[in-house]
Amino acid sequence: MINIHSLEFSHLKREKLFQNLNFRLEPGSITGLLGKNGAGKTSLLKLVAGMLFPRNGEIEVLGHKPKKRQPGFLEMVYYLPEEFFLPNTSIKNYIKANSGFYPSFDHELMKHQLQKFEIPMGNRLDKMSYGQKKKFLISFSLATKCKLLILDEPTNGLDIPSKTIFRKLLAGALADDQLVLISTHQIKDVENLIDRIMVLSNGEIVLDQEILDISDKFRFTTMPDLTSKDIIYHETSPGGYRVILPGAGNSSQVDMELLFNAITKGIKLF
Structure with missing residues (x-):
């Protein structure tokens, strides 16, 4: 199209x-x-x-x-x-x-x-x-x-x-x-x-993905601390941190704002 x-x-x-x-x-x-x-x-x-x-x-x-x-x-x-x-x-x-x-x-x-x-x-x-x-x-x-x-x-x-x-x-x-x-x-x-x-x-399309593919490959959640070694990206939030982790095949709802911030700060997810 x-x-x-x-x-x-x-x-x-x-x-x-x-x-x-x-x-x-x-x-x-x-x-x-x-x-x-x-x-x-x-x-x-x-x-x-x-x-x-x-x-x-x-x-x-x-x-x-x-x-x-x-x-x-x-x-x-x-x-x-x-x-x-x-x-x-x-x-x-x-x-x-x-x-x-x-x-x-x-x-x-x-x-x-x-x-x-x-x-x-x-x-x-x-x-x-x-x-x-x-x-x-x-x-x-x-x-x-x-x-x-x-x-x-x-x-x-x-x-x-x-x-x-x-x-x-x-x-x-x-x-x-x-x-x-x-x-x-x-x-x-x-x-x-x-x-x-x-x-x-x-001037470039730095991410072009189906939401289902993103949710299958990454996990979006909150954590009380940053002790995990698997954290790909994080931001401070009330009571802890919003984080992106490897999904390992476990689907999760995509946090669009967190994803956007990660991508525009140069984090390579794909």
């Missing part, structure tokens, strides 16, 4: 953000794209969506070159940015004007999701708060049924109950032929959703 080979990209005359970047993603997963501020996560999402153009290298998405922005490509991809603008119109008019661009748009699913978020269909977009607008756009993005959903910081602006609803809706609305690519700093908001993790650092 997404195939990136030898990608090079920079903003105008700045130092190259990506040089010889390579990765491939297939449908049927929710992939989390993680990285520090300035790592280039949003730029990479925009390159995949065809909103930025590579200097060199190849990007193929759903059999298309995104930079060409062909109608057959645009109807299969939905990009939800962190910062957005909505027109001064009603929800009904927005849906009427924009749903036709997506052949698989599911109007019943849209109504269902707005009900879950407690947003009346008769609301005007310009009268809604940032959080309400975000919930509307999340609902719209899932209702498009696009093959590729690109969500940049989707939980920003959501309160705690809305984050729970978001996770339930996303998990329940996806088909096996869809791919969701989520970029976020709020790791805890999505760690129970994603089944693949990619970490972007210094």
Whole structure:
């Protein structure tokens, strides 16, 4: 679905953000794209969506070159940015004007999701708060049924109950032929959703693994002290230490935050 080979990209005359970047993603997963501020996560999402153009290298998405922005490509991809603008119109008019661009748009699913978020269909977009607008756009993005959903910081602006609803809706609305690519700093908001993790650092993908593979090979736990010789990485926590240990075939829930910190500090796990 997404195939990136030898990608090079920079903003105008700045130092190259990506040089010889390579990765491939297939449908049927929710992939989390993680990285520090300035790592280039949003730029990479925009390159995949065809909103930025590579200097060199190849990007193929759903059999298309995104930079060409062909109608057959645009109807299969939905990009939800962190910062957005909505027109001064009603929800009904927005849906009427924009749903036709997506052949698989599911109007019943849209109504269902707005009900879950407690947003009346008769609301005007310009009268809604940032959080309400975000919930509307999340609902719209899932209702498009696009093959590729690109969500940049989707939980920003959501309160705690809305984050729970978001996770339930996303998990329940996806088909096996869809791919969701989520970029976020709020790791805890999505760690129970994603089944693949990619970490972007210094212009490279330094980790690209299935969550199940990580949980099989490593154990994430807390310890009262650091006497064990098997500790791969550790951080201080209340009452002791959060640690990564060899898994030895014993599955454990992956601590995404601990994993991310370990990888970005140069710990080689794979």
